Amino acid sequence: MFKRDLVVVGGGPAGLAAAISAHENGVKDILLLERDQYLGGLLNQCIHTGFGLDYFKEILTGPEYADRFIQKIQAIPDIEIDLRSFVVRLEKDKTLTYLKPGGLHTVRPKALIMATGCREKTREMVHIPGTRPAGIFSAGLAQKLINIEGLLPGKEVVIIGSGDIGLIMARRFTLEGAKVKAIVEIQGSTRGLMRNMVQCVEDFDIPVYFSHKVLKVHGKDRVEKVSVAKVDRAMNEITGTAFDIPCDTVLVSVGLIPENELIEMAGVAIDKKTNSPVSREVNKTSVSGIFVCGNSFKVYDYVDSVTADSELAGKLAAEYIRNRR
Amino acid sequence: MHDVAIIGGGVVGTSIARELSRYRLRVALFEKEAELAFGVSKSNSGIIHPGTQHPPALLKSRLCVQGNRLTKKLAKELGIDFKEVGELVVAFSDEEAKRLKELLRDGRSLGVPGLKIVNRAWLKKNEPNLSGNAVAALYAPTAGIISPYRWVYDFAENAAQNGVEMRIGTKVEKIRSTGSVFEITTSKGVFSATFVINAAGLYADDVARMVGIDDFKITPRRGEEFLLDKKRGHITNHLLFPLPSKISKGILVTRTSDGNPMIGPTSEDVADKEDLSTTAEGLKVVLEGARKLIPSIHENDIIAYFAGLRPVTGEDFIIRHEDKAPGFINVAGIQSPGLTAAPAIALMVVDILKKNSLELKKKAVFHTHRKKEYHLFAIPLEKTKRLIKKDAEYGDIVCRCEMVSAKEVRDAIARGATTMDGIKFRTRAQAGRCHGSFCTTRLVKILAEETKTPITGVTKRGSGSELVKKDRLT
Numbered sequence: 001m002f003k004r005d006l007v008v009v010g011g012g013p014a015g016l017a018a019a020i021s022a023h024e025n026g027v028k029d030i031l032l033l034e035r036d037q038y039l040g041g042l043l044n045q046c047i048h049t050g051f052g053l054d055y056f057k058e059i060l061t062g063p064e065y066a067d068r069f070i071q072k073i074q075a076i077p078d079i080e081i082d083l084r085s086f087v088v089r090l091e092k093d094k095t096l097t098y099l100k101p102g103g104l105h106t107v108r109p110k111a112l113i114m115a116t117g118c119r120e121k122t123r124e125m126v127h128i129p130g131t132r133p134a135g136i137f138s139a140g141l142a143q144k145l146i147n148i149e150g151l152l153p154g155k156e157v158v159i160i161g162s163g164d165i166g167l168i169m170a171r172r173f174t175l176e177g178a179k180v181k182a183i184v185e186i187q188g189s190t191r192g193l194m195r196n197m198v199q200c201v202e203d204f205d206i207p208v209y210f211s212h213k214v215l216k217v218h219g220k221d222r223v224e225k226v227s228v229a230k231v232d233r234a235m236n237e238i239t240g241t242a243f244d245i246p247c248d249t250v251l252v253s254v255g256l257i258p259e260n261e262l263i264e265m266a267g268v269a270i271d272k273k274t275n276s277p278v279s280r281e282v283n284k285t286s287v288s289g290i291f292v293c294g295n296s297f298k299v300y301d302y303v304d305s306v307t308a309d310s311e312l313a314g315k316l317a318a319e320y321i322r323n324r325r
Numbered sequence: 326m327h328d329v330a331i332i333g334g335g336v337v338g339t340s341i342a343r344e345l346s347r348y349r350l351r352v353a354l355f356e357k358e359a360e361l362a363f364g365v366s367k368s369n370s371g372i373i374h375p376g377t378q379h380p381p382a383l384l385k386s387r388l389c390v391q392g393n394r395l396t397k398k399l400a401k402e403l404g405i406d407f408k409e410v411g412e413l414v415v416a417f418s419d420e421e422a423k424r425l426k427e428l429l430r431d432g433r434s435l436g437v438p439g440l441k442i443v444n445r446a447w448l449k450k451n452e453p454n455l456s457g458n459a460v461a462a463l464y465a466p467t468a469g470i471i472s473p474y475r476w477v478y479d480f481a482e483n484a485a486q487n488g489v490e491m492r493i494g495t496k497v498e499k500i501r502s503t504g505s506v507f508e509i510t511t512s513k514g515v516f517s518a519t520f521v522i523n524a525a526g527l528y529a530d531d532v533a534r535m536v537g538i539d540d541f542k543i544t545p546r547r548g549e550e551f552l553l554d555k556k557r558g559h560i561t562n563h564l565l566f567p568l569p570s571k572i573s574k575g576i577l578v579t580r581t582s583d584g585n586p587m588i589g590p591t592s593e594d595v596a597d598k599e600d601l602s603t604t605a606e607g608l609k610v611v612l613e614g615a616r617k618l619i620p621s622i623h624e625n626d627i628i629a630y631f632a633g634l635r636p637v638t639g640e641d642f643i644i645r646h647e648d649k650a651p652g653f654i655n656v657a658g659i660q661s662p663g664l665t666a667a668p669a670i671a672l673m674v675v676d677i678l679k680k681n682s683l684e685l686k687k688k689a690v691f692h693t694h695r696k697k698e699y700h701l702f703a704i705p706l707e708k709t710k711r712l713i714k715k716d717a718e719y720g721d722i723v724c725r726c727e728m729v730s731a732k733e734v735r736d737a738i739a740r741g742a743t744t745m746d747g748i749k750f751r752t753r754a755q756a757g758r759c760h761g762s763f764c765t766t767r768l769v770k771i772l773a774e775e776t777k778t779p780i781t782g783v784t785k786r787g788s789g790s791e792l793v794k795k796d797r798l799t
Contacts (some may be wrong), residue, residue, distance in 0.1 A: 035725065086722040089706065097706060099730075102717040104710040122760045124629045131602045132631065132743075134785035134792055138762040145793060149766060151780060152795035220599060220790035248794070264556075 001019030001106045003052055005029035005321050007096060009087055009262070010115030012041020013303050014294020014310040016069040018113045019079050021314025027321055028078045031107060033085040040066035040075070041117060042140070043303065045147045048168055054304035063302060090266040092287060110324055111289045111317040114263055115310060116296045118256035120165070121317045123217075125255050128160070133224075139165040139253035140248065152176055154249025158213050158226050164192040164301070166253025170199035181245050183208045184228055184280070186235055193301060214250075215242060223248050258296040266290070283313040289324075291317050326517050327351045327490075328683065330509055332497050332532055334358075335366035335525035336473065336667045339480035341522055344671035346487035349686045354481075355511060355517070357496035359787025360747045362477035362774060365526040366664075367750065368601075368633020369473035370590065371581055373407070374662040376437045377414060377428050378569050383641045386674065388666035390435050393467055403479040404697035405471060406582055412468030412564040413443070413452060415459045415618060421568050422461045428445060428568075429463055439466040454560050454596035454619050468564050468770070470582045473664055476748040482740060483695045493741075494787070497525075500535040502650060507536070520652045520683060522674060527598045527636045530659035531762035538651040539645055541657060545598045545634040548590030549607035550579050552629040553622070554758060558584045565618045574661065576614025578622070583702075583753060586617035588622065590633070601632045628758050635660035642669060646677050654678070698736050702728045723771070724764040726757025734768060735750065738775040746786040748772065769793075 006027050008019045011034030019032050038044065043051070046062025053059060056068070073079055082100065089097040092129045120138040137145070137153055143165065145151045159166045162185035170180045183201065188211050190197050201208055210286055215227040215237065223229050230241035258275045260268075269278040269286035277285040277292050293313035294306045329345055331338045334356030358364060398405035416422040425442055432440045443464045448455055454461075468614045485491050492513065499510040500521065504606035509516045525532045530543040539708040553560075556582065567575040573592035580586045582711055587667045591607045608630070615622050638658035654677055656670060657697055663670075701719065713720040729752045737751040745761075748754055748768055755761035755768065769792060773780045784790045 029705075035722065046617075084721065087498075088728060099709070099713065099720045099722055100419060101721045103720060104706065104713055119759045120762050122628070122762070124627065124756075124760065127605070127608055127624070127627070127630075129605050129608070130604045134790035137765075138760075141762045141765055144766055149770075149780075150797040151793040152797065153793050155794050215605075216602065221786065222791070228368065 001095070001108060003033050004107055004109045006031070006111050006113065006317055007107055007109040008032045008113045008115060009096070010034065010041070010117060010294070010296075011036070011039040011081065011083070012115065012117055012294070013043055013066060013069065013113035013306050014117065014296070015113070016066070016073055017043075017307045017310035018115055018293050018314040018317070020069065020073055020076070021311040022113070022318050023076055023078055025315050025318035027279050027318045030079045031109070032073075032079060032081050033080065033087060034083050035086040039081065039082055039083070041071050045140075045144045047147050051303050054302065055307050069194045087262055088213055090262045092267045094289060111320045112291065113313050113317050114260070114290065114292045114296060115294045116259045116262065118295045118299060120252070121255040121257055123160070123250075123252045126155060128214050128217060131219055133217070133219040133222050135219065135223035135248055136217065136250045136252065139169045139251050142169055142251055146176060147170060152178065156181055156247040157249040157251055158214075158245055158247045159251040159253060161185060161253035161255070162190040162192055162199045162208065163253045163255060164196050166251060167192045167196040167200040169251055169253070170206050171204055174206065180206045181203075181247050182206075182228070183212050184212050184214055186231060187211070213237070217250060223250050226250060256295065256299050258299065260292070260296055263290060263292065283309065289320055326506070328518065329352045329520045329522060329678070330355065330507070330516060330518035331522045331524060333364070333526055333529075334361035334477070334481065334493065335364050335524065335526055336362070336369070336477050336480070336664055337656055337670055338522070338524035339477050339484060340654070340667040340671045341524060341674050342423055342484035342489045343487075344668075344675055346484045346489045347687055347691050349688055352489045353516065354484070354491055355497050355509075356491075356493045356494045357512075359494055359744050359784065361481050361491070361493060362474040362750065363746070363786060365634060365636055366477050367474050368548070368631060369551070369664050370577075370579060370587065371470050371473045371664070372564060372579060373469035375412060375432070375467040375610040375667045376435050376662070377412070377432045377440070377463060377465050378574055378662065381431045381435045384644065385642045385662060385666060386435055388642065388669040389662040390437055391669035392662070392666040396469070396665065398472070399668055400471065402495065402693050403483055403695045405475055405479050406703060407471050408582060409467060409469040410563055411466045413448075413462040413464055414566045414568060414570060415455065415462045417458050417460060417617070419460065424568055425463045426747070432465070437465060437467065440464070451561055452565070454621060455565065456618060456620050470564070470580065471664075472582045473489060476664070476752060478741065479695055480755060483692065485693050486695065494660055497532060497535075500532070502536060502652075507652060511791045520654065520678060521683075522654045522656060524656045524659075526659070527634055529636060529655065530638070533655055533657065536647070536653050538647050538650060538653070538655065541638045543598075543638050543657065544602070544638045545595050546637045546660070547593050547595045547600065547632055547634055549603045549611060549630060549632045550587055550589035551608065551611055551627050552581070553588070553626040554628045555584045557586050557626050558619065560586055560619055567614070567618065576611055576617070578615050578618045580600065583756070585628075588612070595634070598634065601634065603630050603632045607632075629756075629760070642666070642670070644673055644677070646681055652681070699733065700742065700752070701730055701733065723767045724752070724754035724757065726759050726763070727753040729754040729764075731767070731771060734771050735775060738772065743776060744784050744786050745769070745772065745792065
């Protein structure tokens, strides 16, 4: 078992900023664990611009924003980076067990920063009835398939939910030559940024149905159509308004859930409704020395806010380590 | 030329195949879907019943009790995780409590072991989250849980290991009797066999009609099931049942052998043998029924749902040799407790074959045990450490929600998975809380690589269910 001053779990924008900030605040022994094959997290698949307006005062794409931090962190020898490292167990005393090709390792840091981001809410969590054919994707998965793998998931798309990822993907599919038949949003107005409504939806003439919900997914082996209806204030179907939209793909963009199963395993208090850590002060949790930053602390709209939040976590962790000596 | 042709690759067909593989026979199994278990069996709730749910005079009740005993033994031989968790049939009134006594008497007459009626105090201690409205329950200790599709794959692997030909993706279209053999026309060629065993699930009536037997009809009866997050895995200690009605067990609160609590099923006759849709109404009915047993169950705990179709024909199993079509054996209408009864059904079918002059000579070498695969989620971390030292790819995690490594995925493909659902059923990759959002990309690539197909050819469950429409790079 190895002992370290600081371990950061997650090499996306949150983990990168937190590790760099902790170093700038005096921590000289840092291990960063990233489960994927490269740093950058979700930014790698966000090839659109809109990142860094606040932090760098520039308009950058996701990979460009991530690269600024990746260049910086790779120039810091005190920060050891372990890729393809997947944490499988976390204990209350901060002992972590992680797997990587070729080995299983344990490490116990003085302080721990969790920067594990979010997962997407699935179709099942919002209880859309019907069949379970091929062609149903979370918006993030579709984004990865298109932007990183060069694959086209479908040709006639209906997007459920007007969150930012859904809006971005509406434009993305259109640019790839697919037809986005509709965005169906149960609330009366968009859940995403107005900037995305304009640049992704209005600019591309994509039909949006507010106050509508998807009643059923149809299709035996592949999606064939969805049934949609208008809803009242209580989100119940208004009889007589149902209609079908033929399509071969359904994108689900109905929200993000912070990935906090590891700290929950360690006995850290979690808010059952949001899956975020119960916290009296930003980045702190119910266990002293365990910090959470970025989207796994709170779902932010802008990555610039993630960076700010994570830099604070790095500072707090450095302070905690100093005080423990 | 085969001695026996089995039509249907679900739990019934594959358990018969495994049993027949003991003997010196040429046996072939035909399954029309892209993989085994893709019909009725994949939607099974995975319960190994003690035998308390049906009238004792029925054939299925007898086969259930026998199958329950056989399952425990077979689970060890075939290397599957089988947990004996026990069941409680719960009474909510004095009248229902009286009915429990009848169930107890019936169960004992069938030879169901360990039955006893337990009271409020026992329930409070041993099933603390059970509704306070419960007055008593019938406790049956021999109820267990198993993974229904892994059970099918384990039977099939062992049967194949012992020489059974598995013809998957092969649909039987016509059967003609020449007098001494059956000529079986399939989508992949013509075969012949002396005996045919019809274990075709929802389509057993269609297959029977191919040889002129049309005295039964299969009506699909749909059941919707809802899975809760594993985090809620400890809400029950036993499988919870209400009192059974004439047509169904009622809404149960059980759990899968992988640790997810499960609520359901509904019970609704449908017209289409392929209608596997879930409904908003079904969710309501199931939540209401489940909350009657465990009031703290919440809609937000639900992470997945699916529907299955029971192949219903009358009240009992139809397992018989057809004198009108000598050599043809029907194994039809196998709804609950079919999974439990499967090993006993296999023995009964072998007996029918013997009585109809099939010579059964035991093989000199029969492999009783199957080489188990590893599931990282089911072994302690110390064992995982040793595995990774032996093969580094066990440390390459592909599915984070269920902790599945690339090695397990390749192993599943080597054992027969050719689709994304096949990988899901064998390894649990894509079955966790993110439903494949994280792992799909890698799985698609591994599957394409291992099966030497282009990525656009990777399917969810066979032709027609391709995942992506176009690969920009080709």
